[in-house]
Amino acid sequence: xxxxxxxxxxxxxxxxxQVQPNAPTVQESLEKALSTLLRAEISVTGAGRTDTGVxxxxxxxxxxxxxxxxxxxxxxxxxxxxxxxxxxxSIELTAPDFHARFGASxxxxxxxxxxxxxxxxxxxxxxxxxxxxxxLMNEAAKxxxxxxxxxxxxxxxxxxxxxxxxxxxxxxxxxxxTHVGIMGYDSEPGDYIYFRIAADRFLRNMVRAIxxxxxxxxxxxxxxxxxxxxxxxxxxxxxxxPESQRRPNRSRAGESVAGHALxxxxxxxxxxx
Numbered sequence: 001x002x003x004x005x006x007x008x009x010x011x012x013x014x015x016x017x018q019v020q021p022n023a024p025t026v027q028e029s030l031e032k033a034l035s036t037l038l039r040a041e042i043s044v045t046g047a048g049r050t051d052t053g054v055x056x057x058x059x060x061x062x063x064x065x066x067x068x069x070x071x072x073x074x075x076x077x078x079x080x081x082x083x084x085x086x087x088x089x090s091i092e093l094t095a096p097d098f099h100a101r102f103g104a105s106x107x108x109x110x111x112x113x114x115x116x117x118x119x120x121x122x123x124x125x126x127x128x129x130x131x132x133x134x135x136l137m138n139e140a141a142k143x144x145x146x147x148x149x150x151x152x153x154x155x156x157x158x159x160x161x162x163x164x165x166x167x168x169x170x171x172x173x174x175x176x177x178t179h180v181g182i183m184g185y186d187s188e189p190g191d192y193i194y195f196r197i198a199a200d201r202f203l204r205n206m207v208r209a210i211x212x213x214x215x216x217x218x219x220x221x222x223x224x225x226x227x228x229x230x231x232x233x234x235x236x237x238x239x240x241x242p243e244s245q246r247r248p249n250r251s252r253a254g255e256s257v258a259g260h261a262l263x264x265x266x267x268x269x270x271x272x273x
Contacts, residue, residue, distance in 0.1 A: 004094040010085040053259035108266035132218035149232035155205035167197040213254035
Protein backbone atom coordinates (compact mmCIF):
# COMPACT_ATOMS: atom_id res chain seq x y z
CA UNK A 1 0.00 0.00 0.00
CA UNK A 2 1.20 3.47 -0.86
CA UNK A 3 0.86 6.48 1.39
CA UNK A 4 1.28 10.18 0.63
CA UNK A 5 2.83 12.35 3.29
CA UNK A 6 2.73 16.15 3.42
CA UNK A 7 5.19 18.08 5.56
CA UNK A 8 7.02 21.36 6.04
CA UNK A 9 10.55 21.88 7.23
CA UNK A 10 13.04 24.52 8.30
CA UNK A 11 16.15 23.68 6.30
CA UNK A 12 18.65 25.43 8.57
CA UNK A 13 19.48 22.27 10.52
CA UNK A 14 19.67 19.96 7.51
CA UNK A 15 22.00 19.34 4.58
CA UNK A 16 19.07 19.29 2.18
CA UNK A 17 16.35 16.73 1.57
CA GLN A 18 18.25 13.75 0.20
CA VAL A 19 20.04 11.20 2.39
CA GLN A 20 23.80 11.81 2.57
CA PRO A 21 26.55 9.98 4.44
CA ASN A 22 27.46 11.59 7.76
CA ALA A 23 25.11 14.55 7.31
CA PRO A 24 21.63 15.25 8.76
CA THR A 25 18.91 15.39 6.09
CA VAL A 26 15.13 15.65 6.07
CA GLN A 27 14.67 12.35 4.22
CA GLU A 28 16.84 10.51 6.73
CA SER A 29 14.93 11.92 9.71
CA LEU A 30 11.59 11.03 8.16
CA GLU A 31 12.61 7.48 7.25
CA LYS A 32 13.95 6.82 10.75
CA ALA A 33 10.77 8.09 12.39
CA LEU A 34 8.45 6.10 10.11
CA SER A 35 10.54 2.94 10.46
CA THR A 36 10.39 3.25 14.25
CA LEU A 37 6.63 3.79 14.36
CA LEU A 38 5.69 1.19 11.75
CA ARG A 39 8.33 -1.36 12.86
CA ALA A 40 9.46 -1.88 9.30
CA GLU A 41 12.17 -0.55 7.03
CA ILE A 42 10.54 2.43 5.32
CA SER A 43 11.99 4.21 2.28
CA VAL A 44 10.57 7.65 1.46
CA THR A 45 10.53 9.21 -2.01
CA GLY A 46 10.30 13.00 -2.12
CA ALA A 47 8.99 15.40 -4.74
CA GLY A 48 12.52 16.64 -5.38
CA ARG A 49 15.81 17.66 -3.83
CA THR A 50 16.32 20.83 -1.87
CA ASP A 51 19.81 22.15 -1.16
CA THR A 52 21.40 22.66 2.22
CA GLY A 53 19.52 25.26 4.25
CA VAL A 54 16.57 25.51 1.85
CA UNK A 55 13.11 25.40 3.42
CA UNK A 56 9.86 23.80 2.26
CA UNK A 57 6.18 24.36 2.92
CA UNK A 58 3.70 21.68 1.88
CA UNK A 59 6.40 19.29 0.67
CA UNK A 60 5.07 16.02 -0.74
CA UNK A 61 6.55 12.54 -0.44
CA UNK A 62 5.34 8.95 -0.65
CA UNK A 63 6.27 5.62 0.91
CA UNK A 64 5.09 2.01 0.75
CA UNK A 65 4.05 -0.17 3.67
CA UNK A 66 2.74 -3.75 3.62
CA UNK A 67 0.52 -3.18 6.64
CA UNK A 68 -2.63 -1.03 6.74
CA UNK A 69 -2.36 1.38 9.67
CA UNK A 70 -4.20 4.29 11.26
CA UNK A 71 -2.68 7.19 9.33
CA UNK A 72 -4.09 9.82 11.71
CA UNK A 73 -2.48 8.15 14.72
CA UNK A 74 0.87 7.73 13.00
CA UNK A 75 0.71 11.33 11.79
CA UNK A 76 0.14 12.50 15.35
CA UNK A 77 2.90 10.36 16.86
CA UNK A 78 5.52 11.09 14.25
CA UNK A 79 5.61 14.79 15.10
CA UNK A 80 6.55 13.88 18.66
CA UNK A 81 9.73 12.11 17.59
CA UNK A 82 10.78 14.16 14.55
CA UNK A 83 13.32 17.00 15.00
CA UNK A 84 11.75 20.40 15.76
CA UNK A 85 12.52 21.62 12.24
CA UNK A 86 10.15 19.12 10.59
CA UNK A 87 6.36 19.03 10.88
CA UNK A 88 4.14 16.43 9.21
CA UNK A 89 0.75 17.84 8.19
CA SER A 90 -0.91 14.62 7.05
CA ILE A 91 -0.44 10.99 6.02
CA GLU A 92 -3.03 9.46 3.72
CA LEU A 93 -3.53 6.31 1.70
CA THR A 94 -3.11 7.08 -2.00
CA ALA A 95 -3.24 5.35 -5.39
CA PRO A 96 -0.62 2.61 -5.83
CA ASP A 97 0.78 4.35 -8.92
CA PHE A 98 1.13 7.79 -7.32
CA HIS A 99 4.70 9.10 -7.47
CA ALA A 100 5.71 12.19 -5.51
CA ARG A 101 8.53 13.10 -7.87
CA PHE A 102 7.51 12.00 -11.35
CA GLY A 103 3.82 12.76 -10.88
CA ALA A 104 4.30 16.43 -10.02
CA SER A 105 3.17 18.83 -12.76
CA UNK A 106 4.28 22.12 -11.19
CA UNK A 107 6.72 23.21 -8.52
CA UNK A 108 6.98 26.69 -7.04
CA UNK A 109 9.83 28.42 -5.22
CA UNK A 110 9.82 31.73 -3.34
CA UNK A 111 12.90 33.75 -2.39
CA UNK A 112 12.76 36.56 0.20
CA UNK A 113 14.90 39.72 0.47
CA UNK A 114 14.87 42.67 2.84
CA UNK A 115 16.73 45.96 2.50
CA UNK A 116 17.16 47.20 6.07
CA UNK A 117 18.41 45.21 9.02
CA UNK A 118 15.50 43.35 10.56
CA UNK A 119 16.11 40.72 13.28
CA UNK A 120 12.61 39.34 12.81
CA UNK A 121 13.09 38.12 9.23
CA UNK A 122 16.83 37.57 8.87
CA UNK A 123 16.59 33.80 9.44
CA UNK A 124 14.40 33.37 6.35
CA UNK A 125 15.27 36.40 4.25
CA UNK A 126 18.45 37.76 2.65
CA UNK A 127 19.45 41.30 3.59
CA UNK A 128 20.34 43.08 0.36
CA UNK A 129 21.11 46.75 0.80
CA UNK A 130 21.85 47.81 -2.78
CA UNK A 131 19.20 49.86 -4.63
CA UNK A 132 17.28 47.67 -7.08
CA UNK A 133 15.26 48.42 -10.19
CA UNK A 134 12.35 46.01 -9.61
CA UNK A 135 10.68 46.94 -12.89
CA LEU A 136 13.81 46.05 -14.85
CA MET A 137 14.20 42.81 -12.90
CA ASN A 138 10.64 41.84 -13.80
CA GLU A 139 11.31 42.67 -17.42
CA ALA A 140 14.32 40.33 -17.33
CA ALA A 141 12.28 37.64 -15.57
CA LYS A 142 9.85 37.54 -18.48
CA UNK A 143 12.56 35.91 -20.60
CA UNK A 144 12.44 32.90 -18.27
CA UNK A 145 8.85 32.09 -19.22
CA UNK A 146 8.30 29.18 -21.58
CA UNK A 147 10.36 26.09 -22.39
CA UNK A 148 14.11 26.73 -22.46
CA UNK A 149 17.51 25.22 -21.76
CA UNK A 150 18.64 26.50 -18.34
CA UNK A 151 22.16 25.01 -18.40
CA UNK A 152 23.75 28.35 -17.50
CA UNK A 153 21.95 28.27 -14.14
CA UNK A 154 22.69 24.62 -13.38
CA UNK A 155 25.19 23.49 -10.76
CA UNK A 156 28.41 22.19 -12.28
CA UNK A 157 28.54 18.40 -12.23
CA UNK A 158 24.78 17.91 -11.88
CA UNK A 159 23.50 14.55 -13.10
CA UNK A 160 20.32 15.68 -14.88
CA UNK A 161 19.46 13.91 -18.12
CA UNK A 162 18.24 17.19 -19.58
CA UNK A 163 18.53 20.87 -18.72
CA UNK A 164 15.25 21.81 -20.38
CA UNK A 165 12.49 23.17 -18.13
CA UNK A 166 9.17 24.91 -18.69
CA UNK A 167 8.68 28.01 -16.53
CA UNK A 168 5.08 29.15 -16.00
CA UNK A 169 5.62 32.04 -13.58
CA UNK A 170 8.54 34.33 -12.68
CA UNK A 171 8.18 37.74 -11.03
CA UNK A 172 9.22 40.04 -8.19
CA UNK A 173 6.75 41.55 -5.72
CA UNK A 174 6.88 43.86 -2.71
CA UNK A 175 5.21 42.69 0.47
CA UNK A 176 4.64 43.75 4.05
CA UNK A 177 5.64 41.23 6.77
CA THR A 178 3.17 40.54 9.54
CA HIS A 179 5.21 42.23 12.27
CA VAL A 180 5.47 45.40 10.19
CA GLY A 181 1.73 45.60 9.54
CA ILE A 182 0.59 44.69 13.06
CA MET A 183 3.23 46.28 15.28
CA GLY A 184 4.38 49.15 13.11
CA TYR A 185 8.01 48.10 12.78
CA ASP A 186 9.95 50.84 10.99
CA SER A 187 9.89 50.26 7.22
CA GLU A 188 9.37 51.91 3.86
CA PRO A 189 7.74 50.69 0.63
CA GLY A 190 10.08 48.28 -1.14
CA ASP A 191 11.99 47.29 2.00
CA TYR A 192 10.71 43.73 1.64
CA ILE A 193 10.45 41.89 -1.67
CA TYR A 194 10.21 38.31 -2.88
CA PHE A 195 10.81 36.46 -6.12
CA ARG A 196 8.41 33.69 -7.12
CA ILE A 197 9.08 31.18 -9.87
CA ALA A 198 7.08 28.12 -10.93
CA ALA A 199 8.08 25.41 -13.40
CA ASP A 200 7.45 21.80 -14.28
CA ARG A 201 10.91 20.95 -12.92
CA PHE A 202 14.04 22.66 -11.61
CA LEU A 203 17.74 21.96 -11.98
CA ARG A 204 20.12 21.86 -9.02
CA ASN A 205 20.93 25.39 -7.85
CA MET A 206 18.77 26.86 -10.65
CA VAL A 207 16.60 29.19 -8.58
CA ARG A 208 19.46 30.60 -6.52
CA ALA A 209 21.51 31.25 -9.66
CA ILE A 210 18.56 32.94 -11.37
CA UNK A 211 17.95 35.19 -8.35
CA UNK A 212 21.64 36.11 -8.18
CA UNK A 213 21.64 36.99 -11.88
CA UNK A 214 18.45 39.05 -11.63
CA UNK A 215 19.89 41.01 -8.72
CA UNK A 216 22.81 41.95 -10.95
CA UNK A 217 20.28 43.26 -13.48
CA UNK A 218 18.51 45.23 -10.75
CA UNK A 219 21.80 46.80 -9.64
CA UNK A 220 22.78 47.74 -13.17
CA UNK A 221 25.72 45.34 -13.21
CA UNK A 222 24.22 43.14 -15.94
CA UNK A 223 22.28 44.30 -18.99
CA UNK A 224 18.86 43.04 -19.91
CA UNK A 225 20.27 41.65 -23.15
CA UNK A 226 23.01 39.79 -21.31
CA UNK A 227 20.53 38.16 -18.95
CA UNK A 228 18.35 37.10 -21.85
CA UNK A 229 21.37 35.47 -23.48
CA UNK A 230 21.65 33.10 -20.50
CA UNK A 231 18.26 31.54 -21.31
CA UNK A 232 19.05 29.18 -24.18
CA UNK A 233 16.65 27.83 -26.84
CA UNK A 234 15.21 24.45 -25.87
CA UNK A 235 15.44 22.93 -29.33
CA UNK A 236 18.22 24.28 -31.45
CA UNK A 237 21.26 23.39 -33.51
CA UNK A 238 24.66 25.11 -33.35
CA UNK A 239 23.83 27.06 -36.50
CA UNK A 240 20.71 28.65 -35.00
CA UNK A 241 22.20 30.28 -31.92
CA PRO A 242 25.07 32.77 -31.46
CA GLU A 243 28.59 31.49 -30.87
CA SER A 244 28.57 32.86 -27.29
CA GLN A 245 25.59 30.67 -26.43
CA ARG A 246 26.63 27.38 -28.03
CA ARG A 247 28.41 26.10 -24.93
CA PRO A 248 26.35 26.65 -21.79
CA ASN A 249 28.60 27.86 -19.00
CA ARG A 250 27.60 28.28 -15.36
CA SER A 251 30.21 31.02 -14.95
CA ARG A 252 28.27 33.26 -17.35
CA ALA A 253 25.42 33.64 -14.85
CA GLY A 254 25.55 35.48 -11.53
CA GLU A 255 26.58 34.10 -8.15
CA SER A 256 24.12 31.89 -6.32
CA VAL A 257 22.37 33.58 -3.41
CA ALA A 258 22.22 32.03 0.06
CA GLY A 259 19.85 29.12 0.60
CA HIS A 260 18.27 30.19 3.91
CA ALA A 261 15.89 32.63 2.19
CA LEU A 262 14.59 30.09 -0.34
CA UNK A 263 11.35 28.14 0.10
CA UNK A 264 9.90 25.33 -1.95
CA UNK A 265 6.45 26.84 -1.54
CA UNK A 266 4.06 24.67 -3.54
CA UNK A 267 3.87 21.36 -5.44
CA UNK A 268 0.95 20.57 -7.72
CA UNK A 269 -0.30 17.28 -9.15
CA UNK A 270 -2.90 16.50 -11.82
CA UNK A 271 -6.44 16.34 -10.45
CA UNK A 272 -6.65 12.71 -11.50
CA UNK A 273 -4.50 11.84 -8.50
